[in-house]
Amino acid sequence: MANVITDEIIEYVGILAKLELTGDEKEQAKKDMGRMLDYIDKLGELDTSGTEPMSHVFPVRNVFREDVVTGRDESERILSNAPGQKDNMFMVPRTFD
């Protein structure tokens, strides 16, 4: 494996992804990520100098909606997905800004 994922990187990625990994899981994730990066390196060997970057898999542009209200009050159904609710709002752990 050409790409070696360090402990610092796996720690950082864990913070970004809001994941807490056990020691074993970290070791496994380091291996998996290393292999993924190897694969990306392999793709990098291709000469793409004459190729336009692809911005989407479908050759489609300009899919629009008109600015017309179609939504209605479905808050009861929407809120049924909430971990908790109060006063018609989603209740979440205390968050500071």
Added chain:
Amino acid sequence: MSKEYETVIGLEVHVELATRTKIFCGCSTAFGGAPNTHTCPVCTGMPGSLPVLNRQVVEYALAVGLAVNCHVNQLCKFDRKNYFYPDNPQNYQISQLYLPICHDGFVEIETEGGLRRVGIHEIHMEEDAGKLIHDEWEDCSLVDYNRSGVPLIEIVSEPDMRSAPEVIAYLEKLRMIIQYLGASDCKLQEGSMRADVNISVREAGSGKLGTRTEMKNLNSFTAITHAIEGERQRQIDLIEAGGEVIQETRRWDDARGDSYPMRSKEDAQDYRYFPDPDLVPVWISDEWIARVKEREPEFRDRKRQRYREEYDIPEYDIDIITGSKRMADLFEETAALCGQPKKVSNWLMGETLRLLKEKSLDPEDIRFSPENLAKLIGLADRKVINSSVAKEVFQAVFEQDVDPEKYVEEKGLGTVSDEGALRRTIEEVIAGNPQSVEDYRNGKEKAIGFLVGQTMKAMKGKADPAGVNRILRELLQGRPLEQE
């Protein structure tokens, strides 16, 4: 020995667009609905939901970009900006990083040192986040997603400003352009225009930029001014004490007149942008650009110039009237209907501003029609109503956009034109107030004012004061002759 410092300021301005619906779904953007009543699976980030772009968002963003002299990325697309925060239900915000809709423009601002150009680095389209409310009782946070998915444009300036007044001039300029386009009402207090200010200081004459900080939570021009002055001083003090400015985001507390850092190390600013696979690219054709350009309104600077040439009204009035698109439109339409720009201007500058202030409203909130103001001016001109009744009628026009002609008729507010009736009333007033009559005859000119007042009262305000005055003098001067 103190060194000279220069402040370098760049702005990120978020503007909520005036669309009826959100950027990627058909939910209403109306302000003030009960929590979560304007939400759907798309704007609450439910798995499997599919965002579809609102065409009007592109129209508005394009119109603003062209008005601030930007180049258009004819192929533009959306990217995901990843971060975890409960106001963002998808765990990413749909924004534009790689190919934003517009770039490299500028606006010109008037400063003490003359006209100055502020560069626009780019403009991109993105979605707003929900609103977090901290609940002290339950020790939790509550989220309302009504604002989630409301369309925004972010206008990123170059670091071209050097002082708080320049920043204010720049914001005013943007606000006027955007309001004139009808793309947003740009109200700082209500959050439909929000500015994040990037500030750094450097020794005067140095070509190198210092480390900058970003100030957030600035919801008025005074808060922006205080924050700039406070942050400039904080950075200078740090440097003078041998310290270093750290690049960070700070939250301004205008009540305390101080700022504090916002994010902890745990929230690393690593957004891992990547193209949003749910949204297809946008292609803005030359025809589309031409169409938007064609619809461009007459902007404020040009309008001011034209008013100076066309209307005989003071410069101050021109400034106030053109300071709001709504007011300028109302002025022009009413003036065209009644042909008396000076009088229209007086109603706007006087009673309209007074009532707006009294009700804490913005000129953009004016609801009455030019037709009704023109009719009111006509009624006053033809002396159908006197000036104090006109003010009363205007209040009804202002509040409910009533038709003044019908209103005056229904309420019986028209001036009594029957001179016989008026004469009889005045005779009664003279008979009932011998002391004042005596005073007047003894040379107390002021006494006539009291008698006019009594007559107006007896006529329930429906008399032409000038007419009352004339008849009163006639009778007062005439009667002694008759009696002798």
